[in-house]
Amino acid sequence: xxxxxxxxxxxxxxxxxxxxxxxxxxxxxxxxxxxxxxxxxxxxxxxxxxxxxxxxxxxxxxxxxxxxxxxxxxxxxxxxxxxxxxxxxxxxxxxxxxxxxxxxxxxxxxxxxxxxxxxxxxxxxxxxxxxxxxxxxxxxxxxxxxxxxxxxxxxxxxxxxxxxxxxxxxxxxxxxxxxxxxxxxxxxxxxxxxxxxxxxxxxxxxxxxxxxxxxxxxxxxxxxxxxxxxxxxxxxxxxxxxxxxxxxxxxxxxxxxxxxxxxxxxxxxxxxxxxxxxxxxxxxxxxxxxxxxxxxxxxxxxxxxxxxxxxxxxxxxxxxxxxxxxxxxxxxxxxxx
Amino acid sequence: xxxxxxxxxxxxxxxxxxxxxxxxxxxxxxxxxxxxxxxxxxxxxxxxxxxxxxxxxxxxxxxxxxxxxxxxxxxxxxxxxxxxxxxxxxxxxxxxxxxxxxxxxxxxxxxxxxxxxxxxxxxxxxxxxxxxxxxxxxxxxxxxxxxxxxxxxxxxxxxxxxxxxxxxxxxxxxxxxxxxxxxxxxxxxxxxxxxxxxxxxxxxxxxxxxxxxxxxxxxxxxxxxxxxxxxxxxxxxxxxxxxxxxxxxxxxxxxxxxxxxxxxxxxxxxxxxxxxxxx
Ligand SMILES: Cc1cc2nc3c(=O)[nH]c(=O)nc-3n(C[C@H](O)[C@H](O)[C@H](O)COP(=O)(O)OP(=O)(O)OC[C@H]3O[C@@H](n4cnc5c(N)ncnc54)[C@H](O)[C@@H]3O)c2cc1C
Ligand code: SF4
Ligand code: SF4
Ligand code: FES
Numbered sequence: 001x002x003x004x005x006x007x008x009x010x011x012x013x014x015x016x017x018x019x020x021x022x023x024x025x026x027x028x029x030x031x032x033x034x035x036x037x038x039x040x041x042x043x044x045x046x047x048x049x050x051x052x053x054x055x056x057x058x059x060x061x062x063x064x065x066x067x068x069x070x071x072x073x074x075x076x077x078x079x080x081x082x083x084x085x086x087x088x089x090x091x092x093x094x095x096x097x098x099x100x101x102x103x104x105x106x107x108x109x110x111x112x113x114x115x116x117x118x119x120x121x122x123x124x125x126x127x128x129x130x131x132x133x134x135x136x137x138x139x140x141x142x143x144x145x146x147x148x149x150x151x152x153x154x155x156x157x158x159x160x161x162x163x164x165x166x167x168x169x170x171x172x173x174x175x176x177x178x179x180x181x182x183x184x185x186x187x188x189x190x191x192x193x194x195x196x197x198x199x200x201x202x203x204x205x206x207x208x209x210x211x212x213x214x215x216x217x218x219x220x221x222x223x224x225x226x227x228x229x230x231x232x233x234x235x236x237x238x239x240x241x242x243x244x245x246x247x248x249x250x251x252x253x254x255x256x257x258x259x260x261x262x263x264x265x266x267x268x269x270x271x272x273x274x275x276x277x278x279x280x281x282x283x284x285x286x287x288x289x290x291x292x293x294x295x296x297x298x299x300x301x302x303x304x305x306x307x308x309x310x311x312x313x314x315x316x317x318x319x320x321x322x323x324x325x326x327x328x329x330x331x332x333x334x335x336x337x
Numbered sequence: 338x339x340x341x342x343x344x345x346x347x348x349x350x351x352x353x354x355x356x357x358x359x360x361x362x363x364x365x366x367x368x369x370x371x372x373x374x375x376x377x378x379x380x381x382x383x384x385x386x387x388x389x390x391x392x393x394x395x396x397x398x399x400x401x402x403x404x405x406x407x408x409x410x411x412x413x414x415x416x417x418x419x420x421x422x423x424x425x426x427x428x429x430x431x432x433x434x435x436x437x438x439x440x441x442x443x444x445x446x447x448x449x450x451x452x453x454x455x456x457x458x459x460x461x462x463x464x465x466x467x468x469x470x471x472x473x474x475x476x477x478x479x480x481x482x483x484x485x486x487x488x489x490x491x492x493x494x495x496x497x498x499x500x501x502x503x504x505x506x507x508x509x510x511x512x513x514x515x516x517x518x519x520x521x522x523x524x525x526x527x528x529x530x531x532x533x534x535x536x537x538x539x540x541x542x543x544x545x546x547x548x549x550x551x552x553x554x555x556x557x558x559x560x561x562x563x564x565x566x567x568x569x570x571x572x573x574x575x576x577x578x579x580x581x582x583x584x585x586x587x588x589x590x591x592x593x594x595x596x597x598x599x600x601x602x603x604x605x606x607x608x609x610x611x612x613x614x615x616x
Contacts, residue, residue, distance in 0.1 A: 067342040070390050077369055077431055078390055082340035114599070115584040118340055216613045243588035246342075246581045248393050254342065259587070266589060267579045270395075270416035275578065275592075275616045289588070296594035 003166045004181040008044065011156075011163050015093060016041060018175065022091040022128065025059070027052055036092060045094050050138045055239030055308060056092060056099050057106060060123045063236075067119070067246070068254040083253075085122040093130045098143045098304040100131040100151035102239035108298045109242050128175055130154045140307030142320055208327050209301070212292040215326065216284070224322055225283040227315045232260035234309035234319075235286065240302045261285045287322060341584060344388050344433030345373040349426055350408065357493040360415040361459055362424055363400065366434065367408050374407050377437065380444060381466035382575060382603050385436025386583050387411060387423070395419040396580045396598075399437065400462035402469035404476075409434060412462050412496055438583040439602050442467050442547055443573060450545045451481035453538055453567070455558055457488045457530050457550025461496050463575060464549050472509060483510040484538055488530035488554070490517050513537045531557040540565050548574045559606060569607035576602050576616060592616045 006014070018024055019041060027045050028037035033053040034045070070080040103124070110120040131152040137143070149155050153172030157164040164184055167173040235241040236258060243266070245259040259266060262282050268274040276282050294302035303319070310318050347366035355361040368374040379385075379399055388394040401410035415424050426432065442463070452471065456464045464487075471480050485504075489495050495514065504512045515526035515533045526533050530550065540546070546567050548558055555574060562572050578590035578597045585599035593612040595601065604612075 068340075072390055077346055080343065080346070080390070080433070082343050109586055112585065115341055115586070117586065241588075242586065244581070245587070246394065248388075248391050250391065252391075254388075259589075261588065269577065269579050270420070281615065285591075288593075289591070293591060293594035 002178065003164050003184045004176075004178055005159075005184040006163045006165055006181055008161060008163065010181065011044070011165075012042065014177070015039070015091075018091050018128075022089045024091045024093055026093045036095075039093065045132070047135070049094070050134070051096050051099070051306065051308075053237075053308075055102065055237060055306065056095055057102065057239050057242070059090075059092065059127070060103065060120050061106065061110065061117075061242065061244075063258045065119060065256045066253045067256055070252050070254070072252075083119070085118060086126065087122070088126060090123075090127045091130060092127060094132045095129060095152075096306070097131050097133055097146060097148045097150075097152065097155070098141075098306045099239050100129050101145075101148050102151070102304045102306070103129065104151040105240045105294075105298075105300065105302055105304070106242055108300075128153050128171060130156060130172075132156045132158065138307055138311075140310040141305060142307060142310075143305035208323060209292055209295050211326055212288060216288075220326065221284040222280045224317075224325070225279045227317050228262075228279055228283050229315060230262045230264070230279050230282060231314060232262040233312050233314065234317075235260040235262055237308040237312050239304060239306055239308070240290070261289065287319075287326075291323070342435065344386070344435045345377055346370065347409065347432050347434050349428050349430045349432065352426070352428060355412060355459075355494075355496050355498075360424075361412065361494070361496070363410060363412040363496070364423070364426070365401075365408055365410050366432070369431065377409070377434070379403060379409075379437035380441035381470045382442035382463045383437040383439050384463070384583075384602060385409070385411075385434050385438060386580075387413075388433035388435065389419065389422050389426070390433070392422045393419050394433075394435065394581075396438070396583060398460075398463040398466075398575065398602075400465050402466045402473065404470065404473040412459055414459050435583065439598055440600070442575075442603055443545075443605075447545055448479050449481065450543050451541045452483045453540050453544050453546040453562070454483070454485040454487075455530060455534055455546060455548045455550070455562070456486070457554040458490075458494065459496060460549045460551065460575075461487055464547060465497055465500075467547060468504070468510065472507070477509060481543070482541070484513070484540075485510060486513045486515065486530055486534050486537065488515040488517070488533065488550075492516055492520055492523055511537075529557070530554050531561045534558055535561045535565070538562075538565055540567055542566070544571065546572045548572060569610060570605055572606040573603055574606065574609070576604060578616060 024039040025036045026039035027034040027049050034049055035052050035054050066083045068080055068082055070078050072078045110117040129152050134146055135158060149168045153169045154176060155166045155168060167176045243259045243261055244256050246256050248254050267276045276285055290302040346369040348369055349364055350367050351365040353363040355363055381402055384396050384398045386394040386396055397411040397413060400412050401408055413420055413423055415421055454464050470476060471483055513526055515528055516523060519527050546562050548555060576597050580590045580598050581587040583598045585596040590597040592615055
């Protein structure tokens with residue numbers, strides 16, 4: 001696909017132009033961490049930007065969301081209305097390719113063949129994804145496809161003081177004035193390959209999925225979860241975790257809130273019976289869901305290797321080590337750092 | 338349905354107190370908007386999320402049958418917050434219904450077959466829907482012989498008592514009612530469901546069985562059915578898990594890679610044998 005070479009100035013002009021039509025969100029630094037926020041119209045992420053603390057999922061599937069609003073009227077039928085669909089047109093600029101890919105995984109859940117979540121769908125349709133390839137991975141990252149274009153409408157590569165722009169989707173092509181820029185020649189494209197990205201060994205490969213098939217009842221889960229305090233941080237910060245709860249609040253709304261398979265009440269039935277009564281089953285569920293059940297259902301693992309759970313787990317339960325341990329048949333192995 | 342989460346508005350037309358313990362009620366609901374009655378097409382074995390504004394939603398198997406047009410029926414046992422609130426509802430109250438959800442009893446695989454239906458306790462709901470579907474005159478010829486075992490702890494707990502009385506007199510099905518211990522005036526079988534099943538069911542080689550009841554009943558009935566010659570591909574059951582969305586998104590109700598809300602709630606025993614025993 002055609003790639004175009006832009007100077008930093010060109011890029012700013014183009015983004016400013018987009019800003020006339022879209023709300024442009026970019027990584028914004030606040031107290032040492034980046035999160036997506038309103039773009040100031042002038043700054044571009046510098047070398048200190050590796051990734052956002054929070055994954056982009058809450059821009060499409062907010063942590064708290066009103067689904068329905070209702071009003072009870074005495075003696076009459078209640079008025080129930082679906083919440084208005086979000087209409088804001090947005091650009092997400094500077095999202096990392098792993099996180100862009102996570103959106104394509106969430107699409108499988110929320111935009112299925114049979115059911116489509118209308119709120120998620122509206123936000124996906126109204127949002128243009130411009131991803132920015134990493135210069136170098138964080139210690140905790142373990143993606144294997146740093147140049148992945150999945151989930152991106154446009155992909156950007158940083159080349160010293162220039163940017164290489166590659167429109168991917170139709171939507172991306174329509175938003176990029178390619179006629180105004182020159183196509184990059186092969187020499188420059190080759191140069192990208194020189195960007196040092198030391199990808200990790202493929203941790204979540206097919207043989208892992210096969211292995212998981214065999215170890216459902218293994219004592220390894222009990223051993224692995226001994227450290228875990230079931231705080232749920234890993235799932236809240238995971239770009240692909242999508243579990244939620246639906247409740248009625250007292251202000252006349254039905255709301256959806258993020259939930260986690262790490263919490264004890266998640267699967268507790270009214271009879272008191274709980275199919276996943278202890279941390280052991282719950283940790284197993286999280287790992288199995290990502291690396292076995294999701295692949296069974298959708299043909300792809302539900303982990304993009306962003307490393308957020310590795311970094312933020314309060315007890316340093318490292319998913320890479322968990323996976324390596326499973327792959328190597330239970331032996332404890334230090335992860336390559 | 339316009340928005341996945343928007344319920345149909347339903348009026349409670351009738352409430353039947355099903356047991357002397359007063360913990361089991363059947364609610365008959367009608368659609369406030371007649372178009373909804375047309376849109377809400379369901380099959381026996383499916384369930385729906387029933388909602389009370391300000392309280393919440395909970396999943397219940399649909400106890401009525403599609404041929405009973407314009408109404409939907411649920412039998413609800415008091416279990417917690419939502420069900421207690423529903424039990425306080427009165428005729429004329431308006432509640433919500435989101436559905437139908439899930440798969441159904443495997444109608445295509447049941448066509449032309451003899452049917453063995455085994456039920457226990459208040460889980461008889463969607464089995465009742467299936468039976469009602471089968472005996473509808475225009476459907477009856479699609480199915481072979483129908484044998485039913487329905488058991489309860491005592492006669493009082495039996496759901497749909499009037500209808501069962503009528504079914505006992507019918508020629509086109511064989512209904513075997515049983516209770517755990519003898520009770521005054523009881524003229525049917527006495528004994529646990531698995532025992533009675535073993536006594537009265539003589540399945541033909543093409544029979545298919547549908548089983549629904551408390552876990553303990555299922556556990557002891559399945560080996561009996563297998564002993565009687567029904568292999569796991571020909572035995573179906575309906576599962577219950579904690580549910581919220583009912584549409585395979587909230588991630589709550591899975592057993593291995595199957596979502597009970599969307600891939601189920603009906604599974605063959607052969608399918609279940611392939612899943613992890615985490616339910
Ligand atoms: C597919 C399907 C079909 C079903 N069909 C039927 C049917 O036809 N009829 C029927 O009656 N039921 C049916 N059920 C079961 C029904 O959905 C549950 O009984 C219902 O959801 C209970 O909701 P509740 O709000 O009343 O109970 P909840 O309030 O959710 O739970 C009540 C129980 O949990 C305990 N509890 C509540 N909150 C807490 C807490 N914070 N901490 C610890 N414990 C707590 C309470 O002590 C109580 O025992 C079906 C379920 C499924 C999945
Ligand atoms: S963040 Fe760590 S401690 Fe918390 S639930 Fe996840 S694995 Fe367990
Ligand atoms: S499991 Fe961990 S590394 Fe994988 S996508 Fe989720 S947060 Fe990132
Ligand atoms: S109830 Fe939400 S996934 Fe099944």
